[in-house]
Amino acid sequence: MLKRLGWSVFLVFLWGHAAYAQLPDFTEMVKRNGVAVVNISTTQKASPEASNLPPEQQLPEGLPPEMEEFFKHFFNGPGGDYIPRDTQSLGSGFIISSDGYVLTNHHVVKDADEIVVKLTDRRELVAKLVGSDARTDVALLKVEAKDLPTVTIGSPEKLQVGEWVLAIGSPFGFEQSVTAGIVSAKGRSLPGGNYVPFIQTDVAINPGNSGGPLFNMNGEVVGINSQIYSRTGGFMGLSFAIPMDVVSNVVDQIKTKGKVSRGWLGVQIQDVTRELAESFGMKRPHGALVAKVVPGSPAEKADIQIGDIITEFNGHEIETSGELPPMVGMTPIDEKAEIKLIRQGETMTVPIQIGLLPEQEEKLADIGNKGQIKSDNKLGIIVTEPTAEQREALEVTKNGVLVQNVGKGPAKEAGIQPGDVILRIQSTAIKNVADFNKAVKNLPEGKPIALLVQRRGNPIFLALKIGK
Template structure:
């Protein structure tokens, strides 16, 4: 259900009537858990008597042997949508239609790349007068558990799967996770189904892969390519960690498997980047280790529970690293530790830079989010962090993430990339009635570098160089201290008029005081 437009776009998720399960440029996973999730083989798959599908240990020059082995485990998924997913009788939303029925993580992806909304065309499999979606999936156990994308079965009223042998069987949704765009189905009747297995190791860039699915309703279609990149963040959600493959993927491939040369599932096809809605060799798949961990929880609990620290974090940019005196721009900078949360109880504070989780290096704020979200509530985690240039550790018992998921998400620094001067008129915040603490920004030169950093009148500077400030002279004093210590920048913690805090690094080389 994609619609071709003359301008570069990302075509994606089925709207009402048309197929939403398209692996089109922006059928995105929400990101989610992340490749740091523990790789587990579900107990129910281990216990089943049926011998799993296995490919030859040394595949021949063609992929025929692999395909013949694994193809019986791949299914087409057809969904009849409930009334909440449809609003009119046309073929689908036009380019200008709003995105109210598109999941939030997809809306941002569409906006980011200039497409106003997903388009759609009716699919051959749809019955007259019904609204539905068509995608792909794969069986992971002999008793009929099926993995697909969340966006394929979202708002599903009924679900059917069509097997490689032509049988069409009813299925039900066991659970789904919008943040990773993973869903688990169960075929209602039958047993001894052919099934495939998840890969035991992550693929490397350059490895051959084979994708099988239901593009444009043409079930059982096989394409091949290589892994083009790993760890792709395409702005779909908080836990983006996609595999990029160049095997041709089109609408209807959503939820289908990508296999390695051993016939093991290494990814679930979810999105493509495309100027026309068709494959241009840029496809994205959710890593198998992420899918496994999500599926195991969905089967057991019908939902996914994620670990929760309770901190607002932002990336450590180079100018922030300079302000903190760090050699490299790595780690996650704590903006704020929410009162009463696991992070606050463990003593974490604004300005701490989290560098490691259980001894493993954290390169970015987004990576920290993925790692913590990949752990279960109640898990004990050792965090290594820097505070005032000194290394320290804290043991944190993770809580359960709130359902809105907002308090753990990494936040991009919105302060811009300019080299700012202060260029601000300041006053004690208490004197102007803005706050009991900090220094208020009274006026900002709209053409000055402070404005480019996102500082606005009404903001309150809480601390400079890690020290609390209450008067404009305190700000100047901390800047002089930073200069005398050889810092290239000074770090300020700023509270916006909306109550959010962030760190802003001001270059000392161009600071006007």
């Protein structure tokens, strides 16, 4: 019995030793690369007009004069005189050239009046902002120094899901903090990050880590730690890094042109859901569904149409709509490209010349409730033809009916909302209420139907099904 127990203990020991031996050792990597990781502090000068108090502590309007003086005295000091206070923030960065170029996030240095880079040898150098790009959240700094330690740039394309990665940064101001984890996913599309196919990891990233490097096991930087997903403000196992191929493209443009230009098709797209795929006659959902074609854009010149489903761009397959913008954005302006798409069940290849992404401003719609006209009850909604003012606010130049009310029925289940403008039902353009009622009356039962609606200035396809 004791002999068998001894063998069991020995085997457990061997198994534990083998498992330990397989775990990565990051010590040499940290020693070699930690010296090139820096702490970044910024200062934003307070204006005399600004209040010391955070928004939730601002003085309410309409206070009696004596109460206002009391609060000013309490918060600002004797006499109630305003005491200006500068705003400071911390982040991370890393040195990419021995002559002083440093990378970090755009949001780390945004609106900063002074940027200070602190090296591991305790030197503090004032940095100049060479340029930054809000869309990718990348900023390039320059400090006056020589023979600085640098990192080695790696290829995020070779990075595999499940691979070990390591981050070095200054979470909460704690310099040279090291955390490790694995790559959870690649090519993640996040709200507000249409031109970045993020690397998702479970590396512990917290405020202050922003702008720091993400290393692969070869000690090469494959990304810049940029965002976390959190309901508490702290780390919850989801961290996102900007791939270095995207970063390198931005840096090259900042250095050579002083600004960042992106390729542009001139379409608004969305994912193809299972219901939409069925309505378009597809065997499975994939690709980027075109919901809008901008007038005068490269897409319009190439005869790309609303309802087309883009499945390939320059030979790269498009599984989800979030994969397309980064590919197009990194394509040189005026370069020829090929797009494979599905149009009404037919597959075709369309040549296109990439344009320059223009600066655009979003507009919110202000919608009234005048002139309601009841539609066919099959969908359970009330629509009307939008006025000229409503069309301008909704960015709808022609056609479409405005949804005024959504009752119980297929439309509500599909997610149609008051304020939506219905532009198309399947392949039929809706010009007015009469067109809408006619199209709805002829809708089949028990089959997914694709509706194109305009919502707050943005087009989106929705799928609904009328019960039998």
